[in-house]
Amino acid sequence: MEENDIVYKPSAQTDSSQHRANPQTDGLQERGKDNPKIYFFIFAILALLATNIYFYVKYKSSSEQQTTILSERIQMETELDRIEVELDRVTNENVDLTESLKAAQNNARTKIEELRAKLTQNELDRTALQKAREEIAKLKGAVSRYTKDIEQLKSENALLISERDRLKANVNTVREKASELESINSMLEHKVEIASALKLSSINVNGIRERKSGSENVESKARRTDKLKIEFSIADNPIAKEAIYDVYIRVIEPNGNLLITENNIFEVDGVEMQYTDKTGIEFLNDGKLYTIEWRGVENFKPGTYTIVLYTNRGTMGKGTIRLT
Numbered sequence: 509m510e511e512n513d514i515v516y517k518p519s520a521q522t523d524s525s526q527h528r529a530n531p532q533t534d535g536l537q538e539r540g541k542d543n544p545k546i547y548f549f550i551f552a553i554l555a556l557l558a559t560n561i562y563f564y565v566k567y568k569s570s571s572e573q574q575t576t577i578l579s580e581r582i583q584m585e586t587e588l589d590r591i592e593v594e595l596d597r598v599t600n601e602n603v604d605l606t607e608s609l610k611a612a613q614n615n616a617r618t619k620i621e622e623l624r625a626k627l628t629q630n631e632l633d634r635t636a637l638q639k640a641r642e643e644i645a646k647l648k649g650a651v652s653r654y655t656k657d658i659e660q661l662k663s664e665n666a667l668l669i670s671e672r673d674r675l676k677a678n679v680n681t682v683r684e685k686a687s688e689l690e691s692i693n694s695m696l697e698h699k700v701e702i703a704s705a706l707k708l709s710s711i712n713v714n715g716i717r718e719r720k721s722g723s724e725n726v727e728s729k730a731r732r733t734d735k736l737k738i739e740f741s742i743a744d745n746p747i748a749k750e751a752i753y754d755v756y757i758r759v760i761e762p763n764g765n766l767l768i769t770e771n772n773i774f775e776v777d778g779v780e781m782q783y784t785d786k787t788g789i790e791f792l793n794d795g796k797l798y799t800i801e802w803r804g805v806e807n808f809k810p811g812t813y814t815i816v817l818y819t820n821r822g823t824m825g826k827g828t829i830r831l832t
Contacts (some may be wrong), residue, residue, distance in 0.1 A: 580641075581627050584623075584627055584640060584641060584644055585624070585627050586710065587644055587648075588620055588623055588624060588627075588644065588647075589708075589709065589710075589825075590709070590743075591616075591620065591644075591647060591648060591651055592617075592620055593707055593709065593743045594651060594655070595613070595616055595617070595620075595651055595654070596703070596707065597703060597745075608657075609654070609657055609658070609661070612650065612653075612654045612657070613654065615650070616647065616650055616651055616654060619643070619647050619650075620647070623640060623643060623644060623647070626640055627640060665692075668689075668692075669689070671685075672685050672686070672689050700747060701821070702821070702822075703745075703747050704745065704747040704748040704749065704821070705748070705819065705821035705822045705824075706742050706743075706745065706748055706753060706791060706819055706821070706824050707742065707743045707745070707824055707825060708740050708741070708742060708743065708817065708824050708825030709741050709742060709743040709744075710740060710741045711738065711739070711740040711815075711817070711825055711826070711827035712738075712739045712740070712827065713736060713737070713738050713739075713813070713815055713827045713828065713829040714726045714727075714736070714737045714739075714829065715727045715728060715729075715730075715732075715733035715735075715736060715737075715808070715829060715831055716733065716734060716735050716736065716737050716801070717732045717733060717734055718734045718735070728830075728831060728832055729831065729832060730807075730808040730809055730810040730811075730831035730832065731807070731808075733808045733831055734803065735801055735802060735803035736759075736801070736802045736803075736813070736815070736829065737799065737800075737801050738757075738799070738800040738801070738802065738815055738817075738827065739797060739798070739799050740797070740798055740800075740817065740824075740825070740827070741795060741796065741797050741798065742791060742793075742795075742796075742798075742824070744793060744795070745793060746793065748791060748793065749791075750791060750792050750793060751790075751791060752788050752789065752790050752791075753788065753789055753790075753791055753819050754774075754786055754787075754788055754819065754820065755786060755787050755788070755789055755800070755817055755818070755819060755824070756774050756781075756783040756785075756786045756817070756818040756819070757783060757784050757785045757786060757787070757800065757802065757815065757816075757817060757818075758781075758782075758783050758784050758815070758816040758817075758818070759784040759785075759802065759804060759813060759814075759815055760813065760814040760815075760816070761805075761809060761811070761813060762809055762810070762811025762812055762813065763809075763811070766782060766784065767784050767804055767805065768782055768783075768784055769784075769804065772784075772785075772786070774786070774818070774820065775820065776818060776820060776821070776822055776823075777821075777822065781818075783818070784802070784804060785802055785804065787800055802815075808831055809831075810831055810832055811830070811831065812828055812829070812830045812831075813828065813829050813830075813831065814826060814827075814828050815827050815828070815829075
């Protein structure tokens with residue numbers, strides 16, 4: 509090798525310095541790589557919070573809407589009860605109905621049943637409820653017109669009675685008319701008897717749990733229910749006699765069987781029926797709230813129980829309770 513040919517050989521120190529990492533630079537590079545991950549996690553957390561808030565607001569709105577719909581449905585069911593009580597009252601006060609009045613009565617009762625069926629559907633929305641409300645308003649108008657027609661018929665009957673008194677001067681005519689009027693009066697008495705039957709204006713059934721301390725709580729769980737508390741009021745009925753009435757209770761369990769502990773029998777319109785229990789109430793036509801407590805089974809089953817109340821003159825009304 510000649511002296512002028514210079515070969516450069518990097519020293520070990522130089523090579524090492526080129527490959528030695530700069531701690532400050534490496535740290536910045538690592539943080540730069542982590543930044544997208546941090547942003548991603550922040551975004552994911554915010555998205556999760558937004559989703560939770562959305563579903564919370566949606567659930568709360570839905571729950572409030574369902575509560576409102578249930579309240580309106582109960583109010584409309586109560587309104588139907590009042591319409592039916594009024595229909596029973598005016599119908600049973602009359603001697604006889606014309607064909608048009610019979611048709612009006614049948615149409616009203618059919619409409620009541622249709623509306624009850626609609627209101628028992630849990631899928632009713634606001635639009636369906638509004639339509640049902642409009643139909644109830646139309647039904648009220650129809651029953652109001654029916655009531656006016658009945659009043660007119662009563663006036664006509666009053667004129668007939670006046671005519672009967674005037675015809676007393678003629679013995680033969682009086683005898684014929686008296687026979688006819690006796691038949692009419694008999695029909696009137698029968699209809700008045702029917703109209704004087706007690707009917708429920710409201711009924712509420714609750715499951716009750718008894719505490720060892722002696723306190724009681726409303727309970728919806730079947731396994732925790734010790735008894736049923738039935739609270740009801742009776743519709744205004746000036747025709748009904750103020751007295752003590754026997755009230756017969758029929759409790760039907762979820763599978764459709766009548767719950768009985770003994771072979772208890774009562775009679776309604778000549779038909780014998782079994783009953784679960786009975787009690788006496790004093791009716792004074794004052795809107796009083798009555799309470800009956802029934803403890804008939806050791807263990808209540810989950811499902812819907814139906815409670816039907818009767819007097820010797822017919823059905824007073826019914827209520828239901830669902831235990832889970």
